[in-house]
Amino acid sequence: MSDDPDLNAAYALQTPEDSRQLYARWAKTYDTTFASASGYVLHMQVASLFVLHGGTGPVLDVGAGTGLCGAALTAQGITPVDGTDISPEMLEVAGTKGIYRKLFTGDILKGLDIADATYAGATSSGTFTTGHVGPDALDEVIRVVRPGGRITLSINAQHFAAQGFAAKFALLEPDIQDLTLTDVPIYSPETTGVHARDIARVASWIKR
Structure with a gap:
């Protein structure tokens, strides 16, 4: 990976430890050097579709990062919002924004320290993407949401095709x-x- 974090370095990630190292270095400048500089709007798309489909709080923002999606959710009246991410450094930045009720470090691939059916909804923006998280992690997102709860998350379109998300949704x-x-x-x-x-x-559905 390059010494300077960027999108190409993020797409080249291979392991959770790679993610921790990259985002630890990128956390303090992520909002300016990536989100603002590149015109990144995916978090707003996810939040808008969550609201459009009737999503309500409390919500778990999976892969919360620096709080972009959380900010978009609260701007549309969705509260409370909790956030989890593999990077404590990214969550430290998110914590300065006064958006989240609670923030905690977690690895979605290993399972989150959350009881079943805790949340009325879940969102995720930019986490299910190349070099990050594949379709098997959907099970853990579903687990922590109540029956009748709304889940809305983004999946990089190329990643969707290459990593078997269509087959996973068929199984679900x-x-x-x-x-x-x-x-x-x-x-x-x-x-x-x-x-x-x-x-x-952006996949959006209700848990049975």
Whole structure:
């Protein structure tokens, strides 16, 4: 990985430890050197679709990072919001924004220290993407949401195709309902560069 964190370094991640190291170095400048500088809007897309589909709090923001999605949720009246992320450094930045009721470090791949059916909803923006988290982690997100709860999360479109998300959703059919898949831009129309036209597929469903 490059000494200077960037999107290419994030897409090159291979292990949870790689993620911890990268985001520890990127945390303090992530909002400015990446989100603002690149016209990143995916968190707003996820929050808007969560609200559009009737999502309510309390919500768990999975892969909360520096709090971008949490801020978008609270701006649309969704509260309370808790956040979890593999990077304590990213969560430290999120904690300065006064958005979250609670923040805690967690690895979605190993399981979260949360009781079953704790939340009325869950969101995730930018976590299910190349080099990060694959479809098997959906089980843990579903576990912590109550029956009848709304889950809305983004999946990088290329990652969706390459990592078997369609097959995973087919397996989950007995446990979910009202699944919608909405393709949205990750960046604003003004963004330039190799990833400027990247697409995410936002999956939204209700837990049975």
